[in-house]
Amino acid sequence: MLFKQKNQTQGTSFFSPQIEMVGNLITKGETRLEGKMVGEIQAEKLDIAKSAKVEGGISCQTLTVNTEVEGDLEVKEKIHILSEAKIKGNIKTAALLVEKGAMIDGRIEIQFQDHVTLRPVQNIVLEHTPLAQIPEP
Numbered sequence: 001m002l003f004k005q006k007n008q009t010q011g012t013s014f015f016s017p018q019i020e021m022v023g024n025l026i027t028k029g030e031t032r033l034e035g036k037m038v039g040e041i042q043a044e045k046l047d048i049a050k051s052a053k054v055e056g057g058i059s060c061q062t063l064t065v066n067t068e069v070e071g072d073l074e075v076k077e078k079i080h081i082l083s084e085a086k087i088k089g090n091i092k093t094a095a096l097l098v099e100k101g102a103m104i105d106g107r108i109e110i111q112f113q114d115h116v117t118l119r120p121v122q123n124i125v126l127e128h129t130p131l132a133q134i135p136e137p
Helices: none
Strands: 003-007 012-015 020-022 030-033 036-038 041-048 053-055 058-065 068-070 073-081 086-088 091-098 103-105 108-110
Parallel strands (some): 036 053, 058 073, 068 086, 073 091, 091 108
């Protein structure tokens, strides 16, 4: 089977290793890509498997990569780059996790969320020893 919906209520889609797609892909919910993709991808949660290959930009909420990707990545929440991944392109995200062995050839931009809530810190006690009381060695 080349394409199947795992669970229609969750919107999980699976693209098998036999799929070679050229064009733009827009998905909702969770998507696992194991085939070859040439073109832009827009997704919510995207998992790119070791057997896959992507040539084109990716825009999504969360991304896990374990293969070759050539193109810019714009991920709103978090990217997890696994040990066998090779990324050639710029990365823009709020959080980035890179495993040992992964390769990145491009610029990385970590963006903070637009609305950051700052709360005052109270009851901080700093203790120190005056220089005169520090024993000499």
